[in-house]
Amino acid sequence: MLAINDIKFFITIAACKNFSTAAKQLHVSAPYVTQKLRSLEEKLGLILIERQGRQLKVTEHGQILIDMGPEVIRQMASIEEQLRSAKDDLCGHINILAPIGFGEKKLSPIIGQFKQQHPAVSIDLTLSDRPSWTDAPLQPDIMFYIGELTQAHLYRMVISPTRRVLCASPDYISTMPVLTTPEQLMTERHNCIVLRENNEDVSLWRFQHIESGKEYRLRVTPSLTSNIADVVKQWALDGLGIINRSEWDLITELNAGTLVELLPEYSLPQVDIVALMATGESARARKISRFLEFAKGRLKEIL
Structure with a gap:
C-alpha cells in the first residue's frame, strides 16, 4: 500500500534534475534515493521515473502521482491536525522563507521558542537575500518579507510596522x-x-x-x-x-x-515586516495561524 511518505519522497525527487540534487533535498545519499525509488516502483509494479542521460523524466504513471499526491498529503495533514486539535496539540510541518538578516537575528530565536512549546511541529527555515515565493527551493507555507511588495497574488499579514x-x-x-x-x-x-x-x-x-x-x-x-x-x-x-x-x-x-x-x-518609505501566504485566514492550517500569532506577539516585545 502506498504510504504518505512514499508520495512525499516521489514528489521531491520528481522536482529535481537528478538523484544527486534530490539526495541533497532529502538529506540522504544518492544511492539511497535510487534504492528507495526502485523499491517504490516494485511495490506499485510501475515505472515512475526514466533516466535520460543524467536527467530524470517522469513517466505517465509518475505524473499521476505528482498531480494527485499533494492533495492527498494536504488531506492527511488536515485529518491529523483536526484529530490533535481535540487536545489543543499542534503537529505537522512548516516551511518558512525569510530575508537573511531578519531571519537570523529575529526570526530564528522565535522559531526555536515555538518549537519548544509545540514539539510535534517540524519547521524548515530558508534564508535568502532575495526571498521569492516562486523561486524558493522548498514551497513556502509562510514567506516573511520586508520591502516593496510585488507579489500581489499572495495573502498579506502585517507582522510588525517599521520604517x-x-x-x-x-x-x-x-x-x-x-x-x-x-x-x-x-x-x-x-x-x-x-x-x-x-x-x-x-x-x-x-x-x-x-x-x-x-x-x-x-x-x-x-x-x-x-x-x-x-x-x-x-x-x-x-x-x-x-x-x-x-x-x-x-x-x-x-x-x-x-x-x-x-x-x-x-x-522615508514605510517597510513593514509582513508575512505572505497562499491561503486566506479561513483556509489556513491551524499550525500556520498559531505560528503567525506567536511570531507577531514576540516581535512586538522585542522591536
Whole structure:
C-alpha cells in the first residue's frame, strides 16, 4: 500500500534534475534515493521515473502521482491536525522563507521558542537575500518579507510596522558637511552605502518632508554596496558613509549612539515586516495561524 511518505519522497525527487540534487533535498545519499525509488516502483509494479542521460523524466504513471499526491498529503495533514486539535496539540510541518538578516537575528530565536512549546511541529527555515515565493527551493507555507511588495497574488499579514532610517556614525558626521536637505546627498558628494535586496531599485532614495509633504527622489551613486545587511551596517559604523536601512535592524546602534539618525524632518518609505501566504485566514492550517500569532506577539516585545 502506498504510504504518505512514499508520495512525499516521489514528489521531491520528481522536482529535481537528478538523484544527486534530490539526495541533497532529502538529506540522504544518492544511492539511497535510487534504492528507495526502485523499491517504490516494485511495490506499485510501475515505472515512475526514466533516466535520460543524467536527467530524470517522469513517466505517465509518475505524473499521476505528482498531480494527485499533494492533495492527498494536504488531506492527511488536515485529518491529523483536526484529530490533535481535540487536545489543543499542534503537529505537522512548516516551511518558512525569510530575508537573511531578519531571519537570523529575529526570526530564528522565535522559531526555536515555538518549537519548544509545540514539539510535534517540524519547521524548515530558508534564508535568502532575495526571498521569492516562486523561486524558493522548498514551497513556502509562510514567506516573511520586508520591502516593496510585488507579489500581489499572495495573502498579506502585517507582522510588525517599521520604517526606514537614514543614518551614519558620529565620526562620519563630524568630518563631512552638515546634511540638512536630501539634495545635499548629491551636491555635497556624501558617501552613500547601499544594501542590495529583493531585486529592488536600491539606489533610488525617496524622501518626504513631514511638515510640507514635499517629495524628493534621488538617484545616489553608491560608494559601497553589498547584499548582506550586517556588512552594510558595519561599514556605516566604521565611518565610511550613510546608510538607508530598516529601523528594526538599527535599534541597538541608534540607542547606543554609535549610529545617528539624519534628516529626521523627512520620512522615508514605510517597510513593514509582513508575512505572505497562499491561503486566506479561513483556509489556513491551524499550525500556520498559531505560528503567525506567536511570531507577531514576540516581535512586538522585542522591536
